[in-house]
Amino acid sequence: MPADTWASADEAERHRLRVRATARQLAAPLFGHESAAAVWRLPLLGRWPVEVHVLVRGSSNTPSTAGVRRHRVSTLPAVRDRDGVTVTTVARTVVDLARAGSFARGLVLADDALRRHGASVAGLAEEVTAAGGGRGVRAARRVVDEADAAAESPGESLSRAxxxxxxxxxxxxxxxxxxxxxxxxxxxxxxxxxxxxxxxxxxxxxxxxxxxxxxxxxxxxxxxxxxxxxxxxxxxxxxxxxxxxxxxxxxxxxxxxxxxxxxxx
Structure with a gap:
């Protein structure tokens, strides 16, 4: 990678560069969580992580390694191809992050998904239901219940939260x-x-x-x-x-x- 490409990139773009580099190193990785958010260009409240996030089947015994965090799931979710890499859908990405982060962080993501990415409240709710009784589901449901496409910027969504x-x-x-x-x-x-x-x-x-x-x-x-x-x-x-x-x-x-x-x- 040219040094000036990295130097001129903001945090979100640097994370996307890490995702692309990881996609070349791993066998058919599925990117999720913050990495999928970066690829979809969803707004993240706070710093972008240094680690790249991928989803693997629960039976996989491949551990997380330096620079790559693996999230084990019982069933691989629906995916999309975006910018040459495979990522979780916008709705799944929002719900995964809403389960793991603050209410404000989740609402910023959910509002943006509705406003700019064609997501629907029903689609977000389906992902929450699919998560069952897992960790953070109640928090994600609260985010989805409050999501509103009328908020026109991440700052407005944060203020609303x-x-x-x-x-x-x-x-x-x-x-x-x-x-x-x-x-x-x-x-x-x-x-x-x-x-x-x-x-x-x-x-x-x-x-x-x-x-x-x-x-x-x-x-x-x-x-x-x-x-x-x-x-x-x-x-x-x-x-x-x-x-x-x-x-x-x-x-x-x-x-x-x-x-x-x-x-x-």
Missing amino acids: RIIELGLPRPVLQHDVRDGRGLVGRCDFFWPGLGIVGEFDGRLKYRVDGVGDRRAVEERVWTEKRREDRLRDTGLRVVRWTWADALDPARLARVLGSAGIRPAR
């Missing part, structure tokens, strides 16, 4: 706000009973590389300000938060609480 975990009022997703001039904008979150709209700010890029970029950023900031002013003119309150807030439940609770979004008593 925190809102659920904190016991806060559930918002409406992707709500259109209008005034006398027409559409003001589509807001990420809307609490109709509170008259509050919420915006996850992970979408904005404030990187400045040159004069042209600086002007573009300034224009975007100004556009957002005018949009927010129009939102407030409708009588709505606006609360914004960032990745740093969403990654810290207590911090997000303070941000939302200061706007009047608190657990129901």
Whole structure:
């Protein structure tokens, strides 16, 4: 592999490079868990692992080795060929990871699977049922029950997971706000009973590389300000938060609480 290919790759792409290298070394490997997620380009909350994950039949006595973690299953699941390697389906990948990780991590995956990969809640639920009473099935079922394709980004899904975990009022997703001039904008979150709209700010890029970029950023900031002013003119309150807030439940609770979004008593 060219050194510059590795150097320029982000964590997800480096994991895909490891998967491809492993596929050349092993006999017909089936990749699952984080490795399948990388190949499907599902978003992973947290760091991508160094180990590559493969599934093998339960009777296999081949142990995990350096760089390869083997997960034993009684029956090999349905598979797909993707980018030249064999992986578990999107639904199976999401459920396997939801069984092993946090609720927030699972919801980020499940929302993305529904939104971008054509997965269905019914299909995810079938995978949960197929898992029987195994470890983490209850956690995976909770993720599937809460999955929603309306969340448009991993940051919104993470925010939604925190809102659920904190016991806060559930918002409406992707709500259109209008005034006398027409559409003001589509807001990420809307609490109709509170008259509050919420915006996850992970979408904005404030990187400045040159004069042209600086002007573009300034224009975007100004556009957002005018949009927010129009939102407030409708009588709505606006609360914004960032990745740093969403990654810290207590911090997000303070941000939302200061706007009047608190657990129901």
